[in-house]
Structure formats: structure tokens, C-alpha cells
Amino acid sequence: MRTFIVKANGAHTAYDFSLKDLPGTSGRIDLLCRFLNSAFLLSHGIRKNVRVWLLLYGPPKPPKAIRFEGAELRARLNPDELSTAKLIVKALKAGEGLREPAKELEVLPGIYVSNLTFEDVIRRTLKGSELYYLHEGGKPIGKVNFGKNVAFVLGDHKGLSNEDEAFLDGIAERVSVGKKSYLASHVVAYVNITLDSLGVP
Numbered sequence: 001m002r003t004f005i006v007k008a009n010g011a012h013t014a015y016d017f018s019l020k021d022l023p024g025t026s027g028r029i030d031l032l033c034r035f036l037n038s039a040f041l042l043s044h045g046i047r048k049n050v051r052v053w054l055l056l057y058g059p060p061k062p063p064k065a066i067r068f069e070g071a072e073l074r075a076r077l078n079p080d081e082l083s084t085a086k087l088i089v090k091a092l093k094a095g096e097g098l099r100e101p102a103k104e105l106e107v108l109p110g111i112y113v114s115n116l117t118f119e120d121v122i123r124r125t126l127k128g129s130e131l132y133y134l135h136e137g138g139k140p141i142g143k144v145n146f147g148k149n150v151a152f153v154l155g156d157h158k159g160l161s162n163e164d165e166a167f168l169d170g171i172a173e174r175v176s177v178g179k180k181s182y183l184a185s186h187v188v189a190y191v192n193i194t195l196d197s198l199g200v201p
């Protein structure tokens with residue numbers, strides 16, 4: 001099982017943006033759409049062994065956590081950003097009335113929304129997976145011995161904050177796919193393909 005956790009510090013937590021201008025109005029939800037597509041899509045199918053947590057921390061009411069489960073997804077993830085953005089909008093609308101800190105609401109099969117924090121999600125994930133933080137300065141990915149259940153944390157276009165990094169220190173090994181800073185959606189595609197070649201489920 002592969003889990004990808006992306007912390008999007010500016011991504012809006014309510015549907016107060018324009019689908020016609022995602023990069024300019026949503027706090028970069030366009031980036032999250034490309035991330036989801038790279039995490040799940042194969043040429044003719046979907047990766048059922050993938051879970052993605054989107055942690056949205058932008059205005060007006062952070063946090064919002066949206067979980068996508070490959071094994072349960074029925075809604076079509078298409079390569080275009082707009083249809084993926086509409087799934088995120090659906091989740092944000094469904095989560096508007098949520099008050100409980102830990103309750104997850106199923107929005108569509110395989111898509112859940114909650115008020116879980118980044119730290120909550122990391123703690124949950126640690127119970128069943130080895131945790132890695134994808135970072136340019138980390139250990140080269142080819143030198144890591146991965147187990148069966150692996151989880152990776154990534155930042156958005158601005159990267160993780162010092163506080164987020166301090167929280168991960170000691171609980172997540174830093175792993176790198178190269179010295180250059182790549183787009184998060186490219187990194188997740190590279191990690192998926194590398195894990196495929198290493199035979200990691």
C-alpha cells in the first residue's frame with residue numbers, strides 16, 4: 001500500500017474560488033488536481049494500492065483533509081484538471097457543516113472529507129506504514145529498502161514550513177528523487193514508477 005500526503009498551506013478550504021482560474025483564485029488547487037492524477041492514473045486504469053491525503057490549510061477555515069482511496073474510487077478521475085477540481089469542490093461543500101474534529105464524511109465512494117489536521121493524519125499513517133518525507137536533500141530513493149506499506153509526505157509549490165519539518169524530524173526519513181526541485185506531481189509519478197520497478201506493492 002502506498003500513501004501520499006500533501007500539505008497545501010494555501011489551498012482554500014471552502015468553495016470560494018473560480019473553476020475558470022484555479023491557479024489564481026484557489027490557493028493552487030490546480031496543483032492538487034495534477035497531484036491526484038499522477039498518484040492514481042495509469043494509462044488504462046487506476047492504481048488501487050494508492051491512498052492520497054490532501055491537507056488543505058488555506059482560507060477561510062483550515063484545516064480540511066480530503067482522503068482518496070484507490071481501491072474504492074468509483075468517480076472517474078480523468079486526466080483533465082477541471083473534472084478533478086469538481087471532485088474537490090464536492091468534498092469541500094460536503095465538509096462545510098462538519099464540526100467534529102475527527103469525523104470523516106464519505107462524499108462519494110472512495111472520497112472522504114474531515115477536519116483532521118496534518119499531525120492527526122501523520123499519526124494515523126504511522127500506525128500502519130513506514131513514513132518518508134520527500135525532500136531534495138534526502139537519501140537517494142534507489143538506496144532505500146522499502147517495506148510493504150509506505151507513506152510519503154510532500155509539500156506544495158512553496159514546500160513545507162519549518163514547523164511542519166520540525167514535526168516530521170525523527171519520525172520520517174528524508175528521501176530524494178534528485179537534487180533539483182521538481183513539481184510535486186512529477187515527484188509522485190516518479191515515486192510510483194520507482195516503487196513499481198522495485199516490486200513494492
Ligand SMILES: C[S@@+](CC[C@H](N)C(=O)[O-])C[C@H]1O[C@@H](n2cnc3c(N)ncnc32)[C@H](O)[C@@H]1O
Binds near residue numbers: 135154156158179182
Ligand atoms: C515544487 S516542490 C516545492 C519547492 C519549494 N520551493 C521548496 O523549497 O520546498 C513540491 C514538493 O515536491 C517534493 N520534491 C520536489 N523536488 C524533490 C526532490 N528532488 N526529491 C524529493 N522530493 C522533492 C517536496 O516534498 C516539495 O515540498
